[in-house]
Amino acid sequence: MAEPIRLFILAGEPSGDRIGADLVKRLRVQHRVTLTGVGGAELEGEGLKSLYPMSDLSVMGLTDVIKRLPLLLWRARQTSQAILALSPDMVVLIDSQVFSQTVAGQLRKAGYAGKIVLYVAPSVWAWKPERAPALKPLYDEVLAVLPFEPAVMRKLGGPVTSYVGHPALGHTTFRPSEPERGPILLLPGSRTGELRRHLPLMEQVARALRNHPRVTGFVLPTLKSVEEEVLRTVTTWKTPVFVTTGSEAKRKAFAESLVAAAVSGTVTLELALSGVPMAITYVGDRAQMKRWHKYKPRFVGLPNILHGNDLVAEFVAGTPQPEPFVDEIERLLDEEGAVERQRAGFARVRSGMEKGAPEAPLVDAADRVLANLPQRLASGT
Known part of the structure; x- marks a missing residue:
């Protein structure tokens, strides 16, 4: 029997929690998966024991961020240290763009060479397009939920991006x-x-x-x-x-x-x-x-x-x-x-x-995660 995929997954808010649970279900059709990370009720229903309450990360707007800044910085350090200690086969960070980027940056600065996938692309087409190239050293792939985002990310010099559809379709x-x-x-x-x-x-x-x-x-x-x-x-x-x-x-x-x-x-x-x-x-x-x-x-x-x-x-x-x-x-x-x-x-x-866009047709999120796995796991051997 093939060894399980050791997946570290992080969701910072309810929509990300639903996305994460859907991804885990899709992965388990093809592989056994063990979970560590951060999530809410949906991911906990898939067997995740969250490192800390997901609600710690559910903030919106500068006022709320400033109020929770010490806690958020602490949780980012806690998350990156946990990943470094666990050395999982794959890290999937779902949305929560600033927090995810902080964690990914800390990992890369510490020399982490493992695969990091960002699920839900940042809105570089609306705000701060200069963010796109800055993401390239952090993420091995971005999974976009809007069909036009792969083309935008490519044009702006961002990471490889695939359109995987939105869970709401399902x-x-x-x-x-x-x-x-x-x-x-x-x-x-x-x-x-x-x-x-x-x-x-x-x-x-x-x-x-x-x-x-x-x-x-x-x-x-x-x-x-x-x-x-x-x-x-x-x-x-x-x-x-x-x-x-x-x-x-x-x-x-x-x-x-x-x-x-x-x-x-x-x-x-x-x-x-x-x-x-x-x-x-x-x-x-x-x-x-x-x-x-x-x-x-x-x-x-x-x-x-x-x-x-x-x-x-x-x-x-x-x-x-x-x-x-x-x-x-x-x-x-x-x-x-x-x-x-x-x-x-x-x-x-x-x-x-x-359907997706002509240049970025709809692909399965689980397939894209599997494509980034170490070869011994991706091949199921």
């Missing part, structure tokens, strides 16, 4: 029709800073639209790790909101909802791949807005980036914009053809992601 289905009545989805983000900045806006959406004739209520899918924090806030609202956790509850909410009020992030791609109409918002902190004004990206929402047009209205600012945000959601509820236009664009996005 756990979403494009709903065949739109409900006449149903709830509105409230999606305020999953990190503490995002919740702090966006929950007040979601309350205003609920208050403004609670009497709409098509609206039967409001559903807020969230993570178990922040459920208590969300409930503590939502229970003070005058408008009742059903807070739910778990993947099955989330799928049900996606299937039944009329429209989503969504914070920019992975969830907007999940909505698009499911055919759920939406409006996108993001209330940035000072550093995020400074970066926004410097680079002036055309879009922030993944559906718009992938479609190439303003398919979904975006409301990005340093302070909440409740009135235009509510007006857009109401337009989706009332205007004939508005939802159909979004859904047609979403179907195109899904089709493109299922």
Whole structure:
């Protein structure tokens, strides 16, 4: 029997945790795999005993990073030292770009010559394109979840990059029709800073639209790790909101909802791949807005980036914009053809992601990890 692959895997937030668990499942179709590293409930379900709580790394925005900087630096050292001590067959770092780059940099500085794969490419096409060549000495390969990213990385002089698709393709289905009545989805983000900045806006959406004739209520899918924090806030609202956790509850909410009020992030791609109409918002902190004004990206929402047009209205600012945000959601509820236009664009996005780009067709993430293994393991002998 072939020896198992000794995989060190790191996920710093829930989306990365899901990506990591999916990768481990795919690898185990072909090989035995033993796990060390950092992750949450999904990777722990695959047998990982996390070195420390994944929540230590789940930060967004300069304010939150500064508050946790001593802890983050300590965790980076702890992670790199663990990898050096374990000498695994493969290191896979998932997203958490600054933290992952810090760990990879510490490893290379210490002379680590093992394979390091970054899963989820940094957004060099939107912010700081000069990052791309700096990544080349750190990572043996980058696994991109957006089909245009390999070409961008190659053009900018970054590491070898392959398009492996997005895990959301596997756990979403494009709903065949739109409900006449149903709830509105409230999606305020999953990190503490995002919740702090966006929950007040979601309350205003609920208050403004609670009497709409098509609206039967409001559903807020969230993570178990922040459920208590969300409930503590939502229970003070005058408008009742059903807070739910778990993947099955989330799928049900996606299937039944009329429209989503969504914070920019992975969830907007999940909505698009499911055919759920939406409006996108993001209330940035000072550093995020400074970066926004410097680079002036055309879009922030993944559906718009992938479609190439303003398919979904975006409301990005340093302070909440409740009135235009509510007006857009109401337009989706009332205007004939508005939802159909979004859904047609979403179907195109899904089709493109299922195929990949001509120069970077879809490949399996597990195959790319196996291709970077030492020969004795890659051959299964």
